Every structure is written in structure tokens, then in C-alpha cells.
Amino acid sequence: MKNKFLVMIITIVFFCGGAGIVGLAKDEEKVKIDAPDEMVYQVEEWNNSSALKASYLLSEELFLLVNISSAEREERYGYQDCTVYIIFDWSIDSEKQWHYDSSWDSGKQMNAPLYFVAGKDVINEAEVFWLTYQQQWDCFSGCISHRRNKKETTFDYENHTLYIKAKYAIQFTNPNQEYKWSSSDWTAVTKIDKGYAITLGGAREEAIGLANVSIQMGDTGTDPFLTFTCTNTKELCKELVKLRALSGEDFQLEAQIRYNGGEWEEAHVVNGVSPFLYSKRMVQLPKGYVMDPHGVQLRVRYHYDGNKVRGLKEYISSWSEVITVGEDYWKESCEADSLKMQERNARHYSVCLSILLMLLAVVMTILFIVHPRENKRK
Numbered sequence: 001m002k003n004k005f006l007v008m009i010i011t012i013v014f015f016c017g018g019a020g021i022v023g024l025a026k027d028e029e030k031v032k033i034d035a036p037d038e039m040v041y042q043v044e045e046w047n048n049s050s051a052l053k054a055s056y057l058l059s060e061e062l063f064l065l066v067n068i069s070s071a072e073r074e075e076r077y078g079y080q081d082c083t084v085y086i087i088f089d090w091s092i093d094s095e096k097q098w099h100y101d102s103s104w105d106s107g108k109q110m111n112a113p114l115y116f117v118a119g120k121d122v123i124n125e126a127e128v129f130w131l132t133y134q135q136q137w138d139c140f141s142g143c144i145s146h147r148r149n150k151k152e153t154t155f156d157y158e159n160h161t162l163y164i165k166a167k168y169a170i171q172f173t174n175p176n177q178e179y180k181w182s183s184s185d186w187t188a189v190t191k192i193d194k195g196y197a198i199t200l201g202g203a204r205e206e207a208i209g210l211a212n213v214s215i216q217m218g219d220t221g222t223d224p225f226l227t228f229t230c231t232n233t234k235e236l237c238k239e240l241v242k243l244r245a246l247s248g249e250d251f252q253l254e255a256q257i258r259y260n261g262g263e264w265e266e267a268h269v270v271n272g273v274s275p276f277l278y279s280k281r282m283v284q285l286p287k288g289y290v291m292d293p294h295g296v297q298l299r300v301r302y303h304y305d306g307n308k309v310r311g312l313k314e315y316i317s318s319w320s321e322v323i324t325v326g327e328d329y330w331k332e333s334c335e336a337d338s339l340k341m342q343e344r345n346a347r348h349y350s351v352c353l354s355i356l357l358m359l360l361a362v363v364m365t366i367l368f369i370v371h372p373r374e375n376k377r378k
Helices: 002-028 060-067 070-077 134-139 234-247 329-377
Strands: 037-046 049-057 081-092 115-117 123-130 144-147 152-155 162-173 179-183 190-192 209-216 225-231 252-259 265-267 281-284 296-304 323-325
Touching: 037 190, 037 234, 049 081, 049 162, 049 234, 060 081, 070 081, 081 123, 115 123, 123 134, 123 234, 209 296, 209 323, 225 296, 234 296, 252 281
Parallel strands: 049 152
Antiparallel strands: 037 049, 049 123, 081 115, 081 162, 144 152, 162 179, 162 190, 209 225, 225 281, 252 265, 252 296, 296 323
């Protein structure tokens, strides 16, 4: 009896301890995030008041975090909802007068004076400040001037230099108001003064990388398409974020295909607007296209038409490396058909052999039964 009681206690302790370990592991699972990548600042004037916006690239990890379902988020992190903030810290005329303290992102709500809720797209835009609010005026006391009864407020970049940096702060929450915070490191510091400007052109020779390229046939067998993902160098990413910051407009992913020894021809990219990382692209092949035994070739590039009002010229990246796909498709299809034929013939042979054996067995049985009777009659 004592042994049974001891075993019961040990079992309870084991399961409780195990549950505690699992719970601890889940609580300790944190989002390890990098600082906002490729942050590009753009000085603007909106309604004659100074404004500063930032364009940035959402990392793949954060892109997945903000786009998964509440159920997936709860299973992975223990919280159903999350809000990703970008906090901006500033210093005037030196890199020593920063303002951040932990109260900005440790309570039940965001308390930073300069922040923005991060978007769910790959390239996003954030408002750093727009000097129409008293709270933001207080951030830059002595560096701003007011006109028209304070309806117009400008930052004095002629006589002052703004140093700015940013970081992510993520608040996880549950319906019962439980919450926790997770933060990234700060970005590098950006210096903004009267000579600050964004320049393009540093990565025009950078080409897109292609990965996971495959050819697929539609349900009818007459609407094949190519699927692939884009991989961009860090330099090209920075260039595209700059382009988005300057233009505020979408750009296109262009594709060309070549098959049957013909010339390059334009191909429609089904999801080619503002293209970037993290998702599969699809190029439609001509309807009724017959698979070439030598495969089909693909190349892609980014294209922005330009904007005369903003003074932006047309931007075209270099063509990607030419990728040939489908060269083994024909062979594999033939081998698959041949294998299916062999399997079908083998099944037919097996069925016929079984039937023949059954018939032979029946005949032998009849002969065995009939033959002795005839002998008895004799």
C-alpha cells in the first residue's frame, strides 16, 4: 500500500513538473527581432508645417508575426494579439542628448512621444513627426518656429541638426488584458540637416536573385505557369526602399520568357506590383503552351516609370540571371508515363495469370471428380 502511494506521489510530481517546464519554455519564448532594416528618412512639408517620414523594410520574421492568425500566434508565443510599434528617439546638434527611458514601452500602453504603428506590408512608411501637435513641439523646443498663430510650424534645419534613430517595440496582449513587451536594438543614427538628401543610383547594377523556380501545369493541362521567389541583395533592398521613400508609389516586377529557341517576350507577373521578398511570384505561360523538351527560360527585373512632379526619372534594375526550368520535365513525364504503362501491364498480366490459374484449378478439380466416377462404372 505504501509503495502504491509513493508511486502516485512521484507520478503527480512528475506531471506537474513537466507541465511547469513546458509552461516555462513557452513563457520564455521571445521574439528575437532585428532593428528596423534599411530605414530611409524623407523631409517633407505638409500644410506648411515640417514633417519627417521614414520608409523601412519589414523583416521576414516580423512580416510573418503580424500576418499570422491569432490562434497561430497564441500557440507560438502564448498571446493572441500583438502590435508592432516603431519608436523614434532624437538628439539635437549632437549625438549625446537622447531622450529614451523604459517608461516609453513598458506599460499597458505606448508612452513614447514619437512612435508609429508598423504596417503589415514588406515596405512600409511611418510618420516620425508632423509639427501640428503640441506634444511634438515640446520635443523640439528651441528648434522650431511658428507662423500664422501657430498654424504653421517648421523645424529650423538651417541652424540645427537633427539626429534620429529607431527601434521596434512589440506589445503582446490577450483578451484578459495580460501583456508583455519585446524590443529590438536601435538602428544606426541618421544625421539630418539642411544638406540632407536621398540619392538613388547606387545599386542599379544589382540584379534580382531567383530561387525555387518551378513549372506547374493547371488542372486543364492548358494553363501552365512558372513560380519563383525573389532574393535581393542588401544594396538592392536599400535602393528600393529609397525609391519608395522618394516616390511614395508602387513599382513593378517585369518578366520575360523564351522557349522553343525563340526571342525574349514579355510575360505577365500575376502578383507583380510592389514586389519584394517573402512570397511566391507567378508568371503565366501562353494558353495552350506545349512543354518544350529543352525547358523555358525566365529573367526578371524591377521597373519604376518615374514621376515628373517629384523629379524622379525612370528606374530599371539589371536583368536577373537567366534561369532555365522544365528541361527535365519532358523526360520525367515520359519516364512517369512509361512507368505507369509498365505498372498497368504488370497489373493486367497479374490479373490474367490469376484468372488462368483459377480456370486451370477448376478444370483440374472437374477432372479429378469426373475421372474416378468413370473408373467405377467400368
